[in-house]
Amino acid sequence: MDLSYSDAEWAFRTEVEQFLTQNLPAELSEKVRSGRALTKADHERWHAILNAQGWLAPNWPREFGGAEWNAVQRHLFEEACARAHAPRIVPFGLSMLGPVLQKFGSKAQQEHWLPRILSGQDWWCQGYSEPGAGSDLASLQTSAVCDGAHYVVNGQKTWTTLGQHANMIFCLVRTDKSVKQQEGISFLLIDMATPGIEVRPIVLLDGGAEVNEVWFTDVRVPVENLVGEENKGWTYAKYLLTHERTNIAGVGFSQAGLAAVKRLARSEMAGGRPLIENPHFAARLAQVEIDLMAMSTTNLRIVSRAAAGQAPGVESSMLKVKGTIIRQEINDLARRAAGVYAMPFASEAVEGTNDPLPDPNGAGPVAGQYFNNRKLSIFGGSNEIQREIIAKTTLGGRP
Template sequence: MDLSYSDEEIAFRREVRAFLQDKLPPELSGKVRAGKELAKADYEGWHAILNAKGWLAPNWPKAFGGAEWNAVQRHIFEDECALAYAPRIVPFGLSMLGPVLQKFGSKAQQDHWLPRILNGEDWWCQGYSEPGAGSDLASLKCAAVRQGDHYIVNGQKTWTTLGQHANMIFCLVRTDKDAKQQEGISFLLIDMETPGIEVRPIVLLDGSAEVNEVWFTDVRVPVANLVGEENKGWTYAKYLLTHERTNIAGVGFSQAGLAAVKRIAKSEISGGRPLIENPHFAARIAQVEIDLMAMSTTNLRIVSKAAAGQAPGVESSMLKVKGTIIRQQINDLARRAAGVYAMPFASEAVEGTNAPLPDPLAAGPVAKQYFNNRKLSIFGGSNEIQRQIIAKTTLGGAK
């Protein structure tokens, strides 16, 4: 594989960088860089800017309104966005549901839902995990019983990220309780405004409510909102999860995070010699950087496979495991580099005193990111489950 960029790809990087410098609002990138919680309007505003440029859906075919970029272009775009501290593109509609509808949805579903994802009319969330059915997703119990032209849905979903903003949710539901676990699941599109749906926030350690519980009580869902065939939802879920796991790897986020670690380690934030001069710490940074370079190459190979019309297979599990480990290692290095400044602090506690505030561009978000990103090795299928998938797939059915 040729790892050098062509002249066209170098020109594309310049175009992306210029676009970000011109169109990314400084106050928005400042919030991202400082680790502040983004409001719904922040995400929607950035999505609208990208959509106006035609860059909101890099992986979608042009026939569906996407940019239809190749793997290298997407890699460059994600890299530059992370380095510029652009808000993440919320993945649920664009990177998860969109590809599923394009491959398995009806023409009517594609014509209705895909444009609404792009223009921001719908904010989607994901209804997969349940209490007792997280990594073992096939054991889900949220049930949908068909009555005429509707399904009646009862049950619960949990860890629903940004569900408090969503007006739509795509759900895995059990439509045949007597079938084998994976064979009795269907994929439904549900309007969050339907009577019988309740969203309950889950307050995290940092005080934010990024995730939620969603309860369904006799919720009526039109049969027209069934994607594909009844009881075939596990096939569609697996297809979606391969895309989700590739996204979780977060190559661009890791590259930006590593740059931040170097920036902190080169400073004299602790009042002594820069930590980068410590051979042991410098060696740890070097090892993570080598691993990240290798993962970046793997990511390009997997995305190229997807671009050729093939769903990523076991490679997406490999990338998810390695990618989340690297991101957590970078968070740990940032925490160590920032020292006491990595601790959460209340700015009002030092106002009016001579106590110096830590530089928010260097250390402000370190603690929040460290604790929040412990989840990376769990959601999207825990790393333990991914290792089992890798072993069974590559070792010929090993138990």
């Protein structure tokens, strides 16, 4: 899809495309294109390449080592990376914790943690959800009791994405049980090597184990690892979630996915003609492309507002809902276009070690992607909860 860009913006797009051509390792691009699982080393390699260019943190201010790009530049960069099949940057440190520390962290925390995020010295994961506190996050029960120079943390977090790779976790913990739920939560930074932490993998439907349970038993955390004020963590959590939900929209990756569906549909036959000429399939394809174009424009408006220093509000919930619906529709169209080639979806197929059918179009991983992305409408706050937030915020009364 094309937008009216200025000469400077076209020049920037060309610069990004040239950079990707020259610096994106072919083997990483092929892994992403074919839907194979990326290793920790793969992520770290691409992270280091972008950091050396100064492009790792496009949304960060320059004072913190970021590129400080405007909304259009970030949009163009994401689109170009998706077209080139570049690995998606792990967002937890860069897109979630980084903005929180920049807005609410102490100067000492900013000076210590932000450079380590950029250098890759720390790999962060997110400790929000619990078995009884997902979309109803304010009901979380993991406790942190102040004991002199430390907080003592006990409890459990779940659905911790890529926690098996992380050396640090930012957590919401309950520090006061006597007040309203939202008023007794604090935001802690915890070293995963601290005694008392156990990480247990959760095997998903596609055979992968990218999420985990994290258990805390008498884990001692220095009080200086408290972000902001005690019992003000809910404010910081909401700020972080608006950034997370905006990022979940994944406009560039939906655009790349849509292009892949079109390629498949042109090569796969239905009734003696290319699938893309099937009226029913073509109508679904056209509708999702229209929706994606509209969301792309909305995303630019919201990111522009964020770039001006305003945290996204209810708009981030709208993006989260629409973005996940679009990505799941694209996954479903890809699965239908792939036909019998979509049948293998076990972890062996994701890793490229099990290919029972000849697959000239590289369609094998689409079933795994389809099943894995069913989670999109649940994590980051379920779509049902986001619709409730939208209704309460826009029709009167705030959540």
